[in-house]
Amino acid sequence: MSRIKRYYVEINESCQVLKCSNDFLVYIGRKELLNIESIIKDSDINNLKDAVSSLEKGDNTLVVFRTVCQDGSLNWMSANVHRSKHDASIIKLDIYDLHSFEMDKAEGYYDEMTGLLSKSAITDHAKRLMEQTNTPPFYFFLMDIDNFKSINDTYGHMKGDEVIVEVAGILKKCVGDKGVVGRIGGDEFLMILEKIHTEPELRDVLRNIRYDVREKYADEDNNYTITTSLGGALFPTDASNYEDMFKLADKMLYIAKAKGRDRYIIYTPSVHGDAKVDTEVVTITQRTMQNRIKNTLIMDLMEGFLLNNKISLKEAFNKVIDTYMLDAVYLVDKKTGRSCFGLSQSGEDTAIDLSGLDSSDYQPIFETYPIKVINMYDLQKDNYLKFSEFMLLNGFRIIVVYYMRNVPDGGYLMYVSSVNSNCRFSETDFSDLIYFSRMLELSGKMQTGGPFAE
Structure with a gap:
């Protein structure tokens, strides 16, 4: 394990010690430490004082000085100096022994x-x-x-x-x-x-x-x-x-x-x-591998869908559903509140109908730029109770909504994860869905008022 010698000390403006780790007392060979100046070489004291006096509330700086041990030996120390944001009279020192620091750096601990x-x-x-x-x-x-x-x-x-x-x-x-x-x-x-x-x-x-x-x-x-x-x-x-x-x-x-x-x-x-x-x-390592797969998919879709027209809209949605473990994707007409296209995880057509709700029950949250991640708990907190009930009745756990402002009549792309789903969204997933949605919107192939293009 790491051999870095690291210590914690709190002082006031006058360098009087307010708190000191026991490890540091052992390191300097003392039973107590009243003022940190007493263990710093005279010519280095001003380095610390100048650093302390220059700090505003919440600021940090780095200072280097030598400590004098009981046997008279000098040790180079590096300290991260921080003035407390909550109490400006408290100065916190995170101190490292530079010799042990360099030893550890050489061994890959740093x-x-x-x-x-x-x-x-x-x-x-x-x-x-x-x-x-x-x-x-x-x-x-x-x-x-x-x-x-x-x-x-x-x-x-x-x-x-x-x-x-x-x-x-x-x-x-x-x-x-x-x-x-x-x-x-x-x-x-x-x-x-x-x-x-x-x-x-x-x-x-x-x-x-x-x-x-x-x-x-x-x-x-x-x-x-x-x-x-x-x-x-x-x-x-x-x-x-x-x-x-x-x-x-x-x-x-x-x-x-x-x-x-x-x-x-x-x-x-x-x-x-x-x-x-x-x-x-899903561990962080597994997520890294999955992210590579997802990034490759988005690039493939951009090439196959936008550049050479080798992938149809339905094929593109199928790939997104499979890769991101979604339960369904819908394109919803803004005017009617009904889906003009829907595709389930099994590849079958499906539909969603919001027309039974007042537009004020969902449009304010749907029309968030660039996407809105919706779950029932946030809806309840924000008093969108009717749409929360709608999600509960339909077994929806999370809906990611992209507002398509640049298609005729406007529309919403809805990526749905159900309560029984294995889908676990990450930050990069949301970014990918934004890119994919924008790609569809800019393609000119999306329409909410008529049949969905194949």
């Missing part, structure tokens, strides 16, 4: 982009903890950045990398000395919170992560442009080995996404059932 543990390092750490006897309970949490693909698509990969680094910094700050954080791929992170043993402590950390990410990327109208979703469980209460724990946390992360993102889900047996043995849980 994720070069973020400074977090690498995938192999944090995985090994988690497995080792789980294999030890008498390990105290700890929380195991997965996190990813919501809508990250759209960030890359809209602003480019350099901006995407910048967001990953900044979010990683927030994770390190919020977790502090309560555990370790690793990057396990792309925008995906794993937290082993080995010093958190109660749910109230856990909720404080998770809330701070969500809050700090949201606030960092809030626009001038206070809209949160970048958010995170988290899911996890308690070892060994909820799962007793790494594989089961990862699957369980992954399912909780999926539920957080399905409920609208920007939230955390803690596994609760009375709410989530025996999710430990759910064979339908």
Whole structure:
């Protein structure tokens, strides 16, 4: 496991120590530490003081200094210095021994982009903890950045990398000395919170992560442009080995996404059932492989449908239904509320009729740009009770609606997942459905007022 020496200290404006991890006291060979200046080489003290005085509320900076140990030896340290957003008098230091840091970097424990543990390092750490006897309970949490693909698509990969680094910094700050954080791929992170043993402590950390990410990327109208979703469980209460724990946390992360993102889900047996043995849980690695298949499909459909007309509309919908494990797809006329085309998972024609509802019961949510992901729970919360009842009566779990504004008379493409479906939407799935829907809309082959083109 990682040999990085990492410590946590809180100080005030005068460098008086408010909180200090026991590991750091052992490292510097002292029983107590009243002022951090007392262990920093004289010529380096101003580095820290200048960094502290320059920080506004919620800001971070990096500073390097040398500590003086009891035996007189000097050790180079790197500290991430953060002024608390909630109490500006508190300065938090996340301190690393640079010598051990370089040793670990050489051995592949360090994720070069973020400074977090690498995938192999944090995985090994988690497995080792789980294999030890008498390990105290700890929380195991997965996190990813919501809508990250759209960030890359809209602003480019350099901006995407910048967001990953900044979010990683927030994770390190919020977790502090309560555990370790690793990057396990792309925008995906794993937290082993080995010093958190109660749910109230856990909720404080998770809330701070969500809050700090949201606030960092809030626009001038206070809209949160970048958010995170988290899911996890308690070892060994909820799962007793790494594989089961990862699957369980992954399912909780999926539920957080399905409920609208920007939230955390803690596994609760009375709410989530025996999710430990759910064979339908899709791990992050499996999702990566599935995403490659889906990306290939979208490119094939663009070529076969738009460029050389080798794929009919019905064939295109069949492929989308099969690949995304949908139960049905409908094209609904905006004026009548009735489907002019419908295709089921079995390949048979099907129909949907919204004409029994008032248009105000569904049009405001249907006409959301670019798509609207609808589930019964959000409808009930937003007082769309009649459409919620409609979904319940028809056995619909989730509907993804694309508003086709650029076809004659207007219409809605509805991608449906039933309550018994194995369909599990990811963020990239929603992006793919947007691309596919736009492709159909721009093709000029869609029409709601007449027969559906074959």
